[in-house]
Amino acid sequence: MxxxxxxxxxxxxxxxxxxxxxxxxxxxxxxxxxxxxxxxxxEEPQLTAEGYGALRIGMTVDEITAEFGEDANPEAVGGPDPESCSQFRPQRAPEGLLLMIEQGVLTRVSIIDPGVETDAGLTVGATSAAVRAAYGEAIQASPHTYVEAPGEYLTVWSTGTPEGPYVQDANARGIRYEVGEDGTVQVIHAGGPSIQYVEGCA
CATH class of the missing domain: 1.10.287 (Helix Hairpins)
Incomplete structure (x- = not known):
């Protein structure tokens, strides 16, 4: 300003x-x-495979809250077993941004609002065609678990050794676009293997 x-x-x-x-x-x-x-x-931060601005995959909860504040909605239940996995939005994080914490560290950043874009210039609401055009052959496409085609998951891994249908390498980093039945992106996940979870912490 x-x-x-x-x-x-x-x-x-x-x-x-x-x-x-x-x-x-x-x-x-x-x-x-x-x-x-x-x-x-x-200068607005963009969502990358490594996180969002100062929010970096691997940060501890203490590091996150020191930089971005406590849970904006502490009454919400972030997961069935909060000690092992939970989700929350820090007070000073953008609306529509959700963090996944596993075993005390940040493993995933999710966007459900079009106010944040990825480093490919894509936002929630982008078409699957736009995602494919941005990444080309780097995309791994898989059917959506809950909705019919054209619903699908479009995943791009940038680091680690993403081998096989389900990546388990803790060092792998990527971005996943969840495409709904209308052919547009509903949610964007960035981070480690947890971007493959299809329902919260599972």
Whole structure:
């Protein structure tokens, strides 16, 4: 916000001091403001296989809460066995972002809101065709457990040794797009093997 304010003040100053015609100075000021706004937007974190911004796969609960706050909805039940696996949204995390904690560490970041995009520029609501176009042959497609085609899971692994239909390598990192029966992405998961879970912690 500070950068945007400074850029806006600079644009006003240029308009007042410039010897150019008023219309040209106005155009210059508008361009400066648009550039500042674009720069601020570009700095928004993106969901990657390693996490979301400062939220990194492998962080402990203490590290997460120190950076992003406590559970925004502590009354919600995050899993059948919270000691081994639970899910929650930190108070200072974006709406629609959900973290999975297994054995005390972050293993998955999930997005259920179109306000966050992946490093491929995709968001909840994107079409399966857009996901396939973004990743090409790197995609592993599998049928959706609960809905008919075109519902499916589109998974892209970026690290580790993802061999076989179910990846168990703890070092593997990837992104999974859950496509609903309408052919659009409903949920996006990023992280380790837990991105393959189809129902919460299972």
């Amino acid at each position: 500070l950068r945007l304010t400074i850029a806006t003040l600079a644009a006003i100053s240029l308009t007042a001091c410039s010897s150019e015609p008023a219309s040209e100075a106005g155009d210059s000021g508008a361009e400066a403001a648009e550039t500042a706004q674009a720069a601020e937007t570009a």
